[in-house]
Amino acid sequence: MKSKVGMTAAACVVFAGAMLGAAFASVPLYNLFCKVTGYGGTTQRAEAGPGKVLDRTVRVRFDANIGNGLEWSFRPVDREVEVKLGEIREIHYAVxxxxGAPSAATAVFNVTPGIAGQYFNKIACFCFNEQHLAAGEKQDMAVTFFVDPAMASDPELRYVDTITLSYTFFPAEDGATVKPLAAVPATKSPL
Structure with missing residues (x-):
């Protein structure tokens, strides 16, 4: 009887340990899954364009938001562009x-419809790094992207003609207070 109770207790401890480990691993595994599949509108990163451009076009709309606790303004310079699948395009946001104080923020992003995320590729983006602005500073921030021509072969996206790229800036985790970066000149942009 004692050995049955001991085995059951050991099994429960192993099960609880496995569940705890799974809980800690779930966020990184979910993030990896989203990056690989584009699930939930997660975009892809690319080093270069696909090398081919199709005649099919899509309209790409741009959205900009600011999270609570960040005293920034943020907007796309162009609200939308039309691009051919495979065409590399650079667009800009004004921030x-x-x-009255320097601050830092990180941009999170997604694409709608969510399934299009696996075809939306960024070559360069301000969202890849934390952004620092001095008090009153204005900057022009660029995104270089393309929509993968493979989207044309996806039956679930055959009627999709509009993709929305949405960004939200949130204060940096350190409370958004940083020293100004005097060595990096800012590009003036009207807001």
Missing amino acids: ANRS
Whole structure:
């Protein structure tokens, strides 16, 4: 009887340990899954364009938001562009720190419809790094992207003609207070 109770207790401890380990691994595994599949509108990163451009076009709309606690303004310079599948395009966002202190923020992003995320590729983006703005500073931030020509072969996206790329800036985890980066000149942009 004692050995049955001991085995059951050991099994419960092993099960609880496995569940705890799975809980800690779930976020990184989910993020990896989203990056690989584009699930939930997660975009892809690319080093270069696909090398071929199709005649099929899609309209790409741009959205900009600011999270609570960040005194920045943020907007796309162009609200939308039309691109051919495979065509590399650069667009810009205007951002300004409206506070009286330097601050830092990180941009999170997604694409709608979500399934299009696996075909939306960024070559360069301000969202790849934390952004720092001095008090009152304005900057022009660029995104270089393309929509993979493979999208034309996806039956679930055959009628999709519009993709929306949405960004939200959130204060950096350190409370958004940083020293200004005097060595990096800012590009002036009207806001």
